[in-house]
Amino acid sequence: MPKLLDLCMAAIADELLQGEGNDDFLSVIYELPQELFDGLLPQLPPLALHKLQEKLPTNFMESREHAYDDTSDSLKRRRCDILDTAWRALYKARWPSLDQQNKTVAWFDRNKEKCEIINDWQQKYWETHLQDCVDAIAETALLPSYDGSIGEIQIPDCIMEQIGCKDYLIKLPLDSLKFSCHCQQFGVYVRRLRLPNALCSAETCELFQNSKLGSLELQWIKSNDHVEGLCKLLSQSTETLKSIEFIHCKLSPDFVNAISDSLHMTGLQVHGVEHFSIKRSSFLQADSSPIPAGLASFLTSGRSLQSLTLCDGHLGRNFARGIFNSLLDASSSLSKLDLSENSVSGPSLISGFLSQFRWRPSSCTFNKSLQSIRVLNLRSCNLEQDDAESLRHALNCMPNLDSLDLSDNPIEDGVGSLATYFTEISSRDVPFTNLKLENCEASCKQMVELLGVLSTLNEPLHVLSIKGNMLGSKIGAPLGKFLCTGVLSLDAEDIGLGSSGFLQAAKEISVELKIAYINISNNQGALGAAKFIASLVKHANEIVAIDARYNSMPMDSLSVISSGLKDSKGKLKHLDLAGNTFCHQIADADSVSAELQIHGQSALNVLLSVAPHIPYDNDP
Structure with missing residues (x-):
């Protein structure tokens, strides 16, 4: 049977949800003993907790400071912590997958943005709630047959139930179900917003006029x-807007110019945008057309601009040249430049710009925007071998660069130019941390040279990915030596190591490694792969995850791996052995997994699923 206290808590929640702001009732709640008040908070649904907190007296913390053996500051902090904990629990219960995303840190890709730190869970809760409302009413607003007001669209019952109105939907006033009501109540909490085209209107500006928008998608x-509706929203938010992202858009020069004009602060020819991104979009102009004047103005006047992304945008040659030239004229301290996925048929649109760096004197003064770049992403830009030398000269104009992605570019022996670049910067004070050369058609000879040079850097590389390059077994020994330099994360998937390559790599491992994650999948490693894993876990005290899928490892590989785990320090959390030959032969996968977990001496997650019946494609 429910306890009397629980029934009282439920009655309070009901009154908060149905009551019309009864101040006398609220004052009684605020006078509850601390233990009862603190115990009430986790029992309240979101809307009830919001109403309780909304009218919390400003002197609520101080009014009780003499009743407890505590200082005023620490008491206030404790009260805030209790409220914030209640909101965090509500957020996690409603959006468990989003909460998990906030916690997840990729093992391999250390160049990801740092996971979000949330200091105000009430703000985060209602911001996410209102985004759910936006997504829901957009389905109606996008219908060709709908020509009504956006604010009049009703919020679905399933969303209303999430905030505590499940048993009161029939009793609620019609206005409280409208989108406009939710914007009025919770718009003040919105800092980030994602809008489809149908909601880019003057009415949306009014609905979110109390929001301090910092990020727009x-x-x-x-x-x-x-564009007209969007520009009004941008003009309204110029003082607070720091991040703008366009996805799946079609932008004419007039559109771009209008958007740029709306971003400038009142009376000033500058803007405060820090992160600007255009992804999977197209510019409605001929390939030979120059960059729109508005975009050039935006780039050159962006003193606060930190990151620029123009990804998968079908950029024309003159357009790309205009982007680079604008950056050369800019006064911003750009730290991240992403021009990935701009591959077109014929010569690379970026190579033309890069070529001019060949003729720049080595003593040239660094442009501020280039000098500050730390992250450069040129993945899939159709860069070829001849472009690599031009790229080397361009990189020398970026003395603070620490992360470079050239994956999916057929640079082949152009890797040698990169080796020269790393030789030139090997003694610099700024560490280079992240290099990706996936699917670059690199040769074993050039990759061996590069690994040798990377081993001489003042500080070891943190992340290296060379997956998808058919390097062969001869890369094994150099790769083993490179592991001993202190690299933290290595992706060597599908590079043709074979059993002999793994054995050669294992022989080179004789010191304690710093590696935390390694991907050696799809290398047909057989028993050699198992022996490499055993050697790896013995020498890598910080290893957290190993991906060794699809390596044709036979049944006796399990005993080899198990033996290695016995000698490990037990920090390994994830071992993926799926798709190997022994997966077909194991009678009881659970017992084998349990045995490996015991030998791992930790909460080891072992994957042993069977490979699909697809023949291995050994053709690079």
Whole structure:
């Protein structure tokens, strides 16, 4: 049977949800003993907790400071912590997957943005709630047949139930179900917003006029009406807006110019945007057309601009040249430049710009924007072998660069130019941490040279990915030596190591390694792969995850791996052995997994799933 206290708590929640702001009732709640008040908070649904906190007296913390053996500051901090804990629990219960995303840190990709630190869970809760509302009403607003007001669209019952209105939907006033009501109540909490084109309107500006928007994601902008509404929203938010992202948009020069004009602060020819991104979008102009004047102005006037992303945008040659030239003229301290996925047929649109660096004197003064770049992403830009030398000269104009992604570019022996670049910077004070050369058609000879040079850096590389390059077994020994330099994360998937390559790599491991993650999948390693894993876990005290899928490891590999785990320090959390030959032969996968877990001496997650019946493709 429910306890009397629980029934009282439920009655309070009901009154908060249904009551019309009864101040006398709230004052009684605020006078509850601390233990009862603190115990009430976790029992309240979101809307009830919001109403309780909304009218919390400003002197609520101080009014009790003499009743407890505590200082005023620590008491206030404790009260805030209790409220914040209640909101955090509500957030986790409603959006468990989003909460998990906030915690996840990729083992391999250490160049990811740092996971979000949330200091105000009430703000985060209602911001995410309102985004759910936006996504829901957009389904109606996008219908060609709908020509009504956005604010009049009703919030679905399933969302109303999430905030505590499940048993009161019939009793609620009609206005409280409207999108406009939720914007009025919770718009003040919104800092980030994702809007489809149908919601880029003057009405949306009014609905979010109390929001201090710091980040906007705009989708499917493609008409004058969309741009007109968007520009009003941008103008309204110029003082607070720091991040803008366009996805799946079609932008004409006039659109770009209008958007740029709306971002400038009142009376000033500068803007405060720090992160600007255009992804999977197209510019409605001929390939030979120059960069729109508005975009050039935006780039050159962006003193606060820190990151620029123009990804998968079908950029024309003159457009790309205009982007680079604008950056050369800019006064910003750009730290991240992403021009990935701009591959087109014929010569690379970026190579033309890079070529001019060949003729720049080595003593040239670094442009501020280039000098500050730390992260450069040129993945899949159709860069070829001849472009690598030009790229080397360009990289020398970026003395603070610490992360470079050249994956999916057929640079082949151009890797040698990169080796020269790393030789030139090997003694610099700024460490280079992240290099990706996936699917670059690199030769074993050039990769061996590069690994040798990387081993001489003042500080060891943190992350290296060379997956998808058919290097062969001869890369084994150099790779083993490189592991001993202190690299933290290595992706060597599908590089043709074979059993002999793994054995050669294992022979080179004789010191304590710092590696935390390694991917050696799809290398047909057989028993050699198992022996490499055994050697790895013995010498890598910090190893957290190993991906060794699809290596054709036979049944006796399990005993080899198990023996290695016995000698390990037990920090390994994830061992993926899926798709290996022994997976077909194991009678009881659970017992084998349990045995490996015991030998791992920790909460080791072992994957032993059977490979699909697809023949291995050994053709690079």
